[in-house]
Amino acid sequence: MSTQRYYLSIADLAHARGENPAFSFQGVSAESFAQALQAALRKPTLWQQWSADQTDPDSIDPALGQTDPSATVSAKQADLHVDIEVVTSLSHTILKHRLALLAGHSWELHDVKPA
Template sequence: MTNRAHYYLQIKDLAHARGAEPTLSYDGADPNDFAAALQEALRSPLLFQRWRAMQPDPDAVDERLGVTDQLATVSAKVVDLHTDVEVITDLQMSIVRQRMTWLIGTNWQLHDVRHG
């Protein structure tokens, strides 16, 4: 049995979707570029490490928040007037939500989750 989850997300306006902190935020408009940025954020600890360094007491931040999945994959495409994103990962939704929020704030919605 696999722990892999397929998260189906939707971004209404990727061209204007930004996180609250500019140094962590995605800065683009292309679905493929966003997919690459999110995939990197799920596979690599670099975005987490930058966020952690910004905290008042970086040493107090729970290391488990920086978990990554080297096999995570992300694809994105424009459909009608929004961007559909599919994330396949072993990471819990709380971690995916954290990385999405850093990159594009709350400018997205989770539409479905499938396991297996």
């Protein structure tokens, strides 16, 4: 898969939480969110914890656990919302899953471009 640049935003970072507190983002700053998402894309830790917590972990497609050691995430506070830029070779499906674990469905995708 080619490397893509994703442009996202979160309207209210203080309420951007995943459904399960064990996997959810717990920080308060744009920088701490960028660090958490970057770690979730680069390392398998979050995915491994989530998959181990599932009723039937063996039924989960292992491709969902792929990582990108070169992924980068930057985020900056802009008024009340946070603008996020992700550069990764991971699929949109994997990025969406990691975002959902960390921030629920409180994020919005604005654009995707080749990196």
